[in-house]
Amino acid sequence: MNTAANAITTSRWTWRDTLGVYLREAEYQFRTVLRTPGFALPTLLFPTMFYVFFGLVFGKPGDDQIATFMLATYGTFGIMAPALFGFGVGVAMERERGILAMKRVAPMPPMAYLFAKAAMAMLFALVIVLLLFVLGAVFGGVALPRSEWWLLVIALVFGTLPFSALGLVVGVHVNGQASTAIVNLIYLPMSFLAGLWVPLQFLPRWLQGFAAALPAYHLSQLALGIIHADARGPVAAHLAYLVIFTAVCLALAVRGWRRIQDR
Amino acid sequence: MNAIAALSLADLPAAAAAPARLEGAVKRYGAVTALDGIDLEVRRGELLALLGPNGAGKTTAISLLLGLAWPTRGRAEIFGRAPRDIAARRRTGAMLQGAQLGGHARVEEMIALYSGYYPDPLPLTETLRLAGLEDAAKRPVAKLSGGQQQRLRFALAICGDPELLFLDEPTAGMDVEARRILWAAVRGLKQQGRSIVLTTHYLEEADALADRIVVIHHGRVIADGSPADIKRTVAQRRIRCVTSLNEGQIVNLPGVTRIERSGDRTDIVAAHPEAVLREMLRLDPELHDLEVTGARLEEAFLSLTQDSSAKEGA
Numbered sequence: 001m002n003t004a005a006n007a008i009t010t011s012r013w014t015w016r017d018t019l020g021v022y023l024r025e026a027e028y029q030f031r032t033v034l035r036t037p038g039f040a041l042p043t044l045l046f047p048t049m050f051y052v053f054f055g056l057v058f059g060k061p062g063d064d065q066i067a068t069f070m071l072a073t074y075g076t077f078g079i080m081a082p083a084l085f086g087f088g089v090g091v092a093m094e095r096e097r098g099i100l101a102m103k104r105v106a107p108m109p110p111m112a113y114l115f116a117k118a119a120m121a122m123l124f125a126l127v128i129v130l131l132l133f134v135l136g137a138v139f140g141g142v143a144l145p146r147s148e149w150w151l152l153v154i155a156l157v158f159g160t161l162p163f164s165a166l167g168l169v170v171g172v173h174v175n176g177q178a179s180t181a182i183v184n185l186i187y188l189p190m191s192f193l194a195g196l197w198v199p200l201q202f203l204p205r206w207l208q209g210f211a212a213a214l215p216a217y218h219l220s221q222l223a224l225g226i227i228h229a230d231a232r233g234p235v236a237a238h239l240a241y242l243v244i245f246t247a248v249c250l251a252l253a254v255r256g257w258r259r260i261q262d263r
Numbered sequence: 264m265n266a267i268a269a270l271s272l273a274d275l276p277a278a279a280a281a282p283a284r285l286e287g288a289v290k291r292y293g294a295v296t297a298l299d300g301i302d303l304e305v306r307r308g309e310l311l312a313l314l315g316p317n318g319a320g321k322t323t324a325i326s327l328l329l330g331l332a333w334p335t336r337g338r339a340e341i342f343g344r345a346p347r348d349i350a351a352r353r354r355t356g357a358m359l360q361g362a363q364l365g366g367h368a369r370v371e372e373m374i375a376l377y378s379g380y381y382p383d384p385l386p387l388t389e390t391l392r393l394a395g396l397e398d399a400a401k402r403p404v405a406k407l408s409g410g411q412q413q414r415l416r417f418a419l420a421i422c423g424d425p426e427l428l429f430l431d432e433p434t435a436g437m438d439v440e441a442r443r444i445l446w447a448a449v450r451g452l453k454q455q456g457r458s459i460v461l462t463t464h465y466l467e468e469a470d471a472l473a474d475r476i477v478v479i480h481h482g483r484v485i486a487d488g489s490p491a492d493i494k495r496t497v498a499q500r501r502i503r504c505v506t507s508l509n510e511g512q513i514v515n516l517p518g519v520t521r522i523e524r525s526g527d528r529t530d531i532v533a534a535h536p537e538a539v540l541r542e543m544l545r546l547d548p549e550l551h552d553l554e555v556t557g558a559r560l561e562e563a564f565l566s567l568t569q570d571s572s573a574k575e576g577a
Contacts, residue, residue, distance in 0.1 A: 013353065013382050021379055028368065028376045035367035098362030102419065105329045105359060107352040107380045262333050 018109060025108070025116040033120055039085060043124055047078025048131050054197070056140045067140025069199070069230065072152070072223035075129055076216055077196040079156045082124035083163035084170075084183050086117050091171025092179035095260070104261075114168070121160040129156045144227055151226045159219045162242050165249035166215070172256035190216050199230075215245045280343025282307055282427040282458040283328050287337035290323050290482075297323040299482035300337065305427070305460055310453045312469035313462040314493070315479035321462040322360060324479065325431050328460070329357055341427065353381055356425035358416045360432050364404050370415060371400040374422050381423030393451070394418035395444040410441045417445060421452065428452060430461045434468060446471060470494060500536035503554040504529060506547050516542050528552075 033039055055070030094100050103113060133149065136142035144152075167183065174182050191197060193207065194216035200208050211217040218238040225231035225238075283305040290298040298320045305311050313321045326332040327339040330346030344351040364373070371387060378384035391397045394414045399407060407415060413436055420428060430449070434442045449472055453459060463469050469476050469490065476493045478486035486493060499520065505527050513522055518534035533539045536555050544550055 013350070017382065024376060024379050028372065031372070032367045097365060098359060099364070099366075101331055102357075102359055102362050102416075105331065105352070105355075105357045106377055106419070107349050107355075107423070109349065261331075 018112075021109060022112045022115050025112045026119040029116040029120045030123060033086070033124075039082075040124075043081045043085065044128060044131065046081065047074050047128055048135060050074055050077065050197070051132050051135060052139075056135065064141040064143070065229075067136050068142045068144070068227060069224070071132055071136045071140075071142055072227055072229060073196045073199070073220050075132055075152070075156045076159065076194075076220040076223055077191050078128040078132065079121075079125035079160050080163045080187060080191070080216060082128075083118075083121040083160040084167045084187050085180075086121045086124075087164050087167025088170035088174070088183040088186075089167075089176075089179045090117060091168060092174050093176040095171065096176040118161065118164050121164050122157050125157045125160045126153070129153055148227050152223060155219070155223050155226055159222070159242075162215045162219070162246045162249070165246045165253065168253040169249050169256065172253050172260065190214050193217075194220060196220055215242060218242050218245075280340070281305060282342060283460065284340045285324060285327060285334075285337065286340075288324070288327055288334045288339055289336040290320075290327060290332060291335045296482055298327070298334075301479070301482070301484055303477060303484065305458050306475075307458055308453075308456045309474045310449070310459040310461065310472055312473035312476045313460065313479055314464065314466060314469045314476050315462075316464055319479045320482040321464075321479055322431055323482075325357075325429050325460065325462060329355075329359075329429060353423070354426045355429070356420040356423050356427070357429040358420035358431060358433055360435070362416060364407075364412055364415055366404060368404050369400070370396060370402055370404060370407070370418075373404055373415070374418050377419045378422040381425070383424055384422055385424045390418050390422040393421060393448045395441065395448075410437050413437055414441060414445070417448070421448070426457060428457055428459045430459065432462055432464075434463070434465075466494070495534075499532050499534050501556050502531040502533060502536055502539060503552075503556070504531075504543075504550050505552045506543060506550045508543060508547050508550075512546065513539075513543070 051070060051074040055067050055074060058066075091100070094103075100113075104110070129152070133142075166186070170179060170182055170186070193203075193210045194200075194214045195203065195208075195211055196216060200211055218241045221231050221233060222235060222238045222242075225235055281304045283303075285301050285303040288298050288301045288303075289296070301320070301324060303324065313324060315321050323332065327334050328341060328346055330339075330341075330352075333339075339346050341348070341351040341355055346352075368376075371391070374387060374390055378387065378390070384390075385393075387400075388397075391400055394417050396411065396414050396418055399411055399415075402411075404412075404415065413433070417430070417433060420430065433449075434445055437445065446468075449459065449461070453472075453474075461469070461472060470493075473490055476486070476488065476490055477484055478493065486496060506529055508529075510522050510524070513519060513529070513531060516533070516539045519531055519539060520534065521530075521532035523530040531539065540553075540555070
């Protein structure tokens, strides 16, 4: 009798419970990633180091134009990493280890998994952007109106989304061991070709043509536009590119996901 | 009576549906047929063991019921719903084979995360106790031994206090002590009225725990009965010898279920090897190169399938 009664009482579940699952999943994701020095350290250190070397030390002291310009480009470079590696390597590893299968069997809403990883990338992006802001303002003499600081934060934090989607495509298709190499092969050349390390006009002309095809280029142009640095092309075009790029990646990821779901 | 009063009308169909059901389920991977038309119903409150050699299709059957794979033909249902239905999965827990739990989470954090997926999870301390992980609660998952990892997988399966529990080869790689703890926990869950599906290739394990054993071989159900029934079938011996007796003489000996000849050797599967041998030695004093071994599970059930096809033919 008792067991029959128990069997019926388990069906209550509200949106609050679902929200709780999303938040706990994100918190768990963030907490475990923070304990992974191989992820957290390079993700936070590389962009700040690069910015210090090329934006602050390399430029003429007191030249706040370079420091301001590179805040946008190294900011873009910085926020790509947690998105690309978090999804690309994270999903590939968890898929290979059977963790994904366990989560699919447990009553976890699949979107909670994606939400957690996307939120983790955004939080890391926020920390990276704030680190660069402090460095730029204190040592590079970067001074921006408050509205531009805010807009830049928003652009770079939400700018993780296209790269999260791209990382997901990698994570769904590539095995765990290969994933780090593949992500690096996407991340580093893309950063260079999009003009994140060295401004585009200093690249050979024939190399400059690749930039327009890359999401990193369009995000960095958006960021440059916000701070009234030397941006090319209309804002709407960059935004449209990023939205379409994200949608295409998600479609590819869903197709790949369907294929591996039926094991 | 109270329980019946507590049922609302909307709950009735779900309450009446079997916890898990496969109907004519066929699963092919390319040219390989993993499941070849299986009908299986897990009844409420029973512990069902799926027994069979490696590669028989046990894990595939469970994968279909968990929504990890889709049947090529036929149906898989949990509580009358599709296995991917999240409401159905909130009443289900599963211990999968071979998931490598790693990463930088602690044991208790991981259990808390999985508990949170369910509406009425067990208290953390209770899950830890049932799985025998009290001393490892604060340890990083990556630092657990193989046996402890297996216990953690069990903990994650039961933490939601599910009505229906799947355990795919739960004691593989466990030492005797860990196996004892897990068996005790499984028995406890059964006593609370949980429905449990367990796969194993150890008859001993199925016998120790199950109310009912379904034997799967080459993707088909070849036997379905109580542990006593199944044991009687499996408790056969294989007699191998060189003898001049012909098949007609042997087949009529008591308890012989199967005869095979290759070269000058004769293989006989029989329930009572002593009686068979006594008779054979009387008829053929020249009988030599004698060997008596336990019939492998597969052999025991091969004779069983032949029995059933003979009956159908008659």
